[in-house]
Amino acid sequence: MYTLSSKLRLFSIILVVIGAIGLTYGFLSAPNTIEEVKEMMAAHDAHGGGHGDTQATTDSHASEGHGTETHGKEDAHGGDSHYEHTLHQLQNKPWAALYVAAFFFFMIALGVLAFYAIQFAAQAGWSPVLFRVMEAITAYLVPGGIILFVILALSGFHVNHLFVWADPEVVAHDKLIQGKSGWLNGTGFIIRAAIFLGGWMLYRHFAVKYSRKQDEDATGNKWYKKSFKISAGFLVFFIYTESMASWDWIMSFDPHWFSTLFGWYVFASLFVSGITTIALITIYLKSKGYMEFVNNSHIHDLAKFMFGVSIFWTYLWFSQFMLIWYSNIPEEVTYFITRIEDYKLPFFGMLVMNFIFPLLVLMNSDYKRINWFVVMAGIIILCGHYVDIFNMVMPATVGESWFIGVTEISAVLLFLGLFLYVVFKALTKAPLLAKGNPYIEESKHFHY
Numbered sequence: 453m454y455t456l457s458s459k460l461r462l463f464s465i466i467l468v469v470i471g472a473i474g475l476t477y478g479f480l481s482a483p484n485t486i487e488e489v490k491e492m493m494a495a496h497d498a499h500g501g502g503h504g505d506t507q508a509t510t511d512s513h514a515s516e517g518h519g520t521e522t523h524g525k526e527d528a529h530g531g532d533s534h535y536e537h538t539l540h541q542l543q544n545k546p547w548a549a550l551y552v553a554a555f556f557f558f559m560i561a562l563g564v565l566a567f568y569a570i571q572f573a574a575q576a577g578w579s580p581v582l583f584r585v586m587e588a589i590t591a592y593l594v595p596g597g598i599i600l601f602v603i604l605a606l607s608g609f610h611v612n613h614l615f616v617w618a619d620p621e622v623v624a625h626d627k628l629i630q631g632k633s634g635w636l637n638g639t640g641f642i643i644r645a646a647i648f649l650g651g652w653m654l655y656r657h658f659a660v661k662y663s664r665k666q667d668e669d670a671t672g673n674k675w676y677k678k679s680f681k682i683s684a685g686f687l688v689f690f691i692y693t694e695s696m697a698s699w700d701w702i703m704s705f706d707p708h709w710f711s712t713l714f715g716w717y718v719f720a721s722l723f724v725s726g727i728t729t730i731a732l733i734t735i736y737l738k739s740k741g742y743m744e745f746v747n748n749s750h751i752h753d754l755a756k757f758m759f760g761v762s763i764f765w766t767y768l769w770f771s772q773f774m775l776i777w778y779s780n781i782p783e784e785v786t787y788f789i790t791r792i793e794d795y796k797l798p799f800f801g802m803l804v805m806n807f808i809f810p811l812l813v814l815m816n817s818d819y820k821r822i823n824w825f826v827v828m829a830g831i832i833i834l835c836g837h838y839v840d841i842f843n844m845v846m847p848a849t850v851g852e853s854w855f856i857g858v859t860e861i862s863a864v865l866l867f868l869g870l871f872l873y874v875v876f877k878a879l880t881k882a883p884l885l886a887k888g889n890p891y892i893e894e895s896k897h898f899h900y
Contacts, residue, residue, distance in 0.1 A: 454742055454879040460872065467869025474862020478546035486535045489542065540613040541853045547612045548849040551603055553863035555701065555845075556725075556838050557871045558596040559718075563726025564589040565656055566690055566719075572659070572683035577894040578753055581745050583663065583886045584879065585733050589726070590656050591878035592871055597649045604701065608641040614849050617707045629707050636704055644700060648693045655686040666888035673890050694719055702841075705848035709787045713772045720768050724761035725837045728830040730754060733875065735823045743884055745896045748821040755820035758833060762810040769803075791843055794852050798839045805836025838864070 483489050568586040571579045610618040616629070617636040623629050629636065659679060666675035695715025703714050711717070731754040737743045776784045791799045813829045814820060846854045886892060 453882075454737070454876075454884055456876050456880050460876055464869040464873035464876075467865045467872070469869075471862045471864070471866025471869060474858050475546060475550060475866060478549065478859030478862065482543050482546055483539055484543075486539055489535050489539045492542075538853070541850045544613050544849045545853065546859045547603075547607075547614055548845055549860040549863040551607075551614060551849075552838070552841050552845050552860070553867045554596070554600050554603055556841050556864075557592065557867040558600050559722035559841075560725045560729050560834075560871070561590050561592040561596055562652060562694070563722035563724070564730060565593065565652060565726075566687070566694075566723060567726055567730070568659065569655070569683040569686050569690070572679050573687055575680070575891070577891040578750065578898045580886055580889040580892045580895040581743070581750060581898075582730060582734060582754075583889065584882060584884045585730055585737070585743075587660050587663065587882075588875050588878035589729060589733065590660075592874045593653055593656055595870065595874055596867075597653060601645055601649055604645050605642050608638040608645075610638070615704060615707075616848070617704060632707060636707060641700060644696065648697045651686075651689055651693060655682060655689075658682055659686075663886060663889075664882060667883070667886060668888070670888040670890070675888070676890055691719075694722075702844050705845055706787060708783060711772050711776070713768055717765070717768045717772060720761060720765035721837050721840055724758060724765055725834055727754060727757045727761060728833050731758065731826055732830045732834075735827055737879075737884070738823070745885060747899065748823075749899050750895075751823065751826060752817070752820045755814055755826050755829070758826075758829065759810055759814035759820070762806060762814075762833065766803075766807040769807075790847050795843055795847060795854065798843050802836055802839040802843055805832050806840060809833075809836070 483492060564586050568583070568590065570576075571583070571586075606612060607614040608618055610620070613619065615636075616622050617632070618638055618641075623633060634640075659682065662675045662679045662682075666673070666679070669675065698715045698718035699710075702718060703710060731751065734743060734746055734754070735751065738746060773788060777788060779785070809832050810829060813825065813832075819825045842856075842860075889895075
């Protein structure tokens with residue numbers, strides 16, 4: 453049995469506290485009125501610009517056709533309307549940071565749940581020694597899903613300004629969003645989220661329950677057969693709901709834009725992030741003297757998945773980007789132009805971390821068996837996919853006013869601390885070896 457160390461418990465609590473304090477600061481420091489925005493912009497201009505919470509807001513006004521020579525009460529190009537737009541962007545900043553971190557850690561747990569179901573549906577013989585790690589990671593689905601649902605509910609009913617389609621004033625003057633209002637509306641948005649999250653959590657509940665029952669009564673493999681059946685059914689449910697969730701929770705930030713590949717693109721990101729997390733936690737447990745039944749062949753297989761799915765992610769990214777960029781249709785290509793021009797560093801940095809780095813580091817078969825090498829690659833991959841989510845959310849919510857500062861780092865620390873505590877606490881609930889699994893001996897002796 454695994455025992456949660458007091459140091460790890462304290463470390464996770466400290467992360468949560470620091471993250472909560474930083475996020476609170478981010479919300480409290482956001483402007484509340486147009487006058488505060490004008491003061492911030494005046495101070496920003498007086499200091500000659502720079503990288504702060506109001507980074508490039510002046511440029512954004514210029515790009516929208518608003519003069520930047522004066523920041524007085526009246527503006528020759530629309531009065532206070534552009535200041536109101538900037539106000540919403542700056543108010544969105546802590547909300548967007550919270551959303552990106554909440555979604556990122558939730559998608560890790562969801563990716564592991566999909567990988568776990570695939571192992572049962574495929575009757576894989578190599579992976580059962582890793583099942584307890586997978587079950588522990590998916591324990592985060594419940595608290596992470598509840599938090600995400602609350603944020604989605606607040607956003608869908610326009611408590612904040614994250615989703616532009618949730619703003620009645622915007623919809624009233626936007627024919628395109630009006631045409632999509634049958635799908636993009638607060639009520640349907642929340643109902644769908646409840647169905648998605650409820651279905652995923654329900655599968656996780658029964659899958660873990662049957663896994664524990666199999667340990668207690670392995671006669672006839674009754675519980676394993678039930679796990680097989682519900683896993684096969686879940687994967688059908690998952691592939692539809694994951695795609696629709698990616699449309700709702702990510703793609704609808706840009707309601708004028710769409711991509712038929714988007715569901716698969718988000719799936720590749722959550723899948724590789726989940727597999728990477730399995731590898732990192734397994735290696736950590738082995739370093740502490742646990743999971744002696746896991747050998748370097750298991751680590752090698754996980755690293756192969758990290759490498760392979762990273763290439764799959766790149767294939768999807770390039771397919772989506774190349775077709776849109778080459779066709780050069782204005783309403784489509786603007787999605788990438790905005791990110792290349794205003795988010796140049798995270799946009800190209802994400803490509804390096806998610807494709808070039810895994811390609812160079814994990815291509816060699818021998819390196820996949822070296823734990824510290826896999827850990828290094830895994831950390832870079834996870835950082836890269838956080839930046840990928842950042843790139844998908846921030847341009848539509850904060851525009852050019854983006855900056856990775858206290859708020860963004862605090863949000864990551866908050867959810868990292870919660871994730872670590874939930875996952876490692878879940879590891880203490882059952883033996884680390886799923887001894888009743890019919891393939892457990894094959895898995896323990898897996899070598900090549």
